Amino acid sequence: MTELTLVQAVNDGLKSIMREDPEVLVMGEDVGPKGGVFLATEGLTAEFGEERCFDTPLSEDGIVGVGIGLALNGMKPVCEIQFQDFIFPAFDQIVSEAAKMRYRSGGQYTVPMVIRTPYGGGIRGGLYHSQSGEAYFAHTPGLKVVVPSTPYDAKGLLIASILDPDPVLFLEPKAIYRSFRQEVPDGVYTVDLSKTRTVVEGDAAVVFCYGAMVPVCTTAAKRIQEERGVQVRVVDLRTLMPLDEDAVLEHVRACGRMVVVHEAPRFCGFGGELSALAAEHAIEHLEAPVKRVTGFDTPFPNTLENYYLPDARRVMDAINDVLDF
């Protein structure tokens, strides 16, 4: 066991699996000697050589396209896209190619690859270093979308993603890359993809969240408990696709009131999917309308980012609304 931050756990996860599996390769912009702009790949080139951790040209389409080729021919590439905001030149390779290869070839060709990318606000990154694009990708059949929120999960989910036979988009909440430490086991372990995690127990209402919104929602739940003496459940989804739908519905049925929180814009956001799921399958258990706390339907602002991002007070307002309905 070692105390690690989330980004250190990503680094440790890469090192642990690379030591055991020679097919795992890391590629991307500045991932080599520099160790990545967030140091997620620090020390990999030194330990594993340029053959296994290498810098690429500044071309997201190339990084993912070449990564797909490596995966098609037996490797397990882990491609880093420096910021999720820069992923769009690779959208075609991800959506049209990686996600559809197994389907369109009847399983003759498969793409076991991971695309890691820091996402979300909280670093004063403005329009192009802050976005949360999970909905674009969760909407794509054939692509898994994973979002850790703790160091333990980051390492275990990352290794599970690398060992998964299908392409995985691994979204790392950069706002909490270094915000706290947690005991993380040494060596290789995995956390199941498609299993939610209950962060705070409670049954007065349930708050669904992921990534950097998990600590925000945890704070909100604790303050609600202090102020009102009721226990609100906080659930970290961890994997958006495939979503643990059964668990989500069990939480809704158990709590009867639900709030969904994400940084991404609201319209067609992941919260809409969760709301619809509850409406379709658990409406008889709902005692209040679903509340969504999200980013606004605007581009991501720089100076005013703290007003854009959901904070504990906005989450508390929503929880109070569903409790008081």
Next chain:
Amino acid sequence: MSDILRILDETGAKVGTVPRLKREVLLKMYGAMVRTRAFDDRCMKLQRTGKIGFSVPNKGVEATSVGAAAAIDAARDWVAPHYRDFAIMFYHGISTEGMFDNMFGNCDDGAVGRQMPVHFSFREPLRYLSISSPLGTQVPQAVGVAMAMRRRGEDGVVLTTFGDGSTSTLGFHSGMNFAGVYGSPVVFLCQNNQWAISCPSDKQTASEDYAIKGEAYGIPGVKVDGNDALAVYRAVSQAVKRARAGEGPTLIEAVTFRMGGHSTSDDPSRYVDKALFEAWEKRDPLIRFRAYLLAEGHLDEDGAAKIEQDAADEMMAAAKAAEAKRMPSLDTIFTDVFADLPPHLQRQQDACIEHYSSRGEGVDEKGEFPL
């Protein structure tokens, strides 16, 4: 303007040093060209009679495909193809019936009826990577496949093919750039058939030709007469040899001409001058190669006629066999999205099968279910 490599002139007469190829290889090349054209003819008839929805004519480009095919080794090399290269498959013995299975989208289709016709996917006897409709996407993938070969200490080469239009795509640029930087064992074969659906080359690039584009990536560019099967063979062989020896990638521009529409849905008379078609009819790659084989005594008129008849018979039989097969079963809508069927897809599959079977649909003539 790059010099153009040519070995046979338009009459099939030798104007360059002929590569040393055994008669059986020459006849295999010619046979693949003839079978490609017979496949075209059969598919056009199937499409016009409403039995298949779509096809992509290969008439005119067969020498480019077959010359490249003969230069690679199916045991160790891969092809990351575009959609107008059927002669590569015929040369390497990919199942004709398997190709028609794809045209009909039946239960034996490698793509399980999920893709449009001509989006082939084969692993045996040649790794012929699943074809995509978005253009140029296979180019960087070819580089990755090649890098994986070297990581394992293999000496394979990846042949990636694309049209002139695809040189405008992101994939062409990133694939060429990565291959140049990493010295990857890839052969980039640009089939310059002069038309990207209706757009001619001057709408595609201001470069003087396509071969010159290699220079900007630090990759040698070679221009070859794409209607001369022997010249294409020579160019691709040299590029494969370089790649295998660790000397890096090559860009080859094969200048040819699409002697028909982009697809069965296209009417080229709307944008191609009749005179241009007539001029290129005289440069037909099949006529040229046949004239060479006849002149060299590798083939006689009777032999040539038999090859054509056999090809027509082969296509008829394979098409009939494919047409008789049932469509993929209903559950195949849901399988192969992921390696395992996640619960949400399981539920959707159950609901879909229930919906159609309760109405007597999705059940085959024997009442077996699901169809």
